[in-house]
Amino acid sequence: MDLWRGGLTLRRAAVLATQLPAGSRVWQATGGPRAWSDEYHGLLAVKNRVERLEWRKTEDGSKGKNPPQMQEPPPFVGDVQAKASTADAKAQEFMRRQRAIEARRQVERRAM
Template sequence: MLLAEAYISHRGPLLAAIQSAYGLRLRDRPLMEMSDLVADLPPGCSLWRAIGGPLAWSAETHMLSLVEYQMRRLAWMQSEDAQKKPPRNAPKPPETPPYAGEVAVQDAHAQRQRAARQRRQQPTQ
């Protein structure tokens, strides 16, 4: 399922990730071999970035985002906001990129809402 979805929806990033990770071209490869190659692609490769979710970030990106968050948190702890009871405006921890499907659903929902608003604002004749 993952291979078919990746091939249909994210063909370019899939081909680039396999070329980059293994130095191979996908053409003329048996289906099971291609499936194994995709399953073992490293986090942060072009395919996972296109799909989104936790695998979109490499281990290095995860670590850097946590370091950056901890630095913001340390700076916040010295602020007046941290001393208030209850503390306010605390920095939010990093979030991995959303899955591409979630973004598409959110975009479609926002577009439907805009269209409904426009219909309500048009004068009836």
């Protein structure tokens, strides 16, 4: 491991990592469009084309309704974590408001 011995700088290691082919474990771990290999993208293109051809034969296809959806690449890991933290913050705020409402109701009940 030249990185730890000083023979490889962190910048050079990052540059080398970004040059890894699509579908490599590094890209799979980080997510995004490069998480899928070129072969996988090709297979998805074929799959989507076949689904679209089959869809055209259906009643919905003749009317142009409900076309098959293309599969989206996996989201970036940071995006997933950001959404999770945003959802957690929203849930905590909701719970705080609910506790405040319940406290007001208890005060009103005691006043009666």
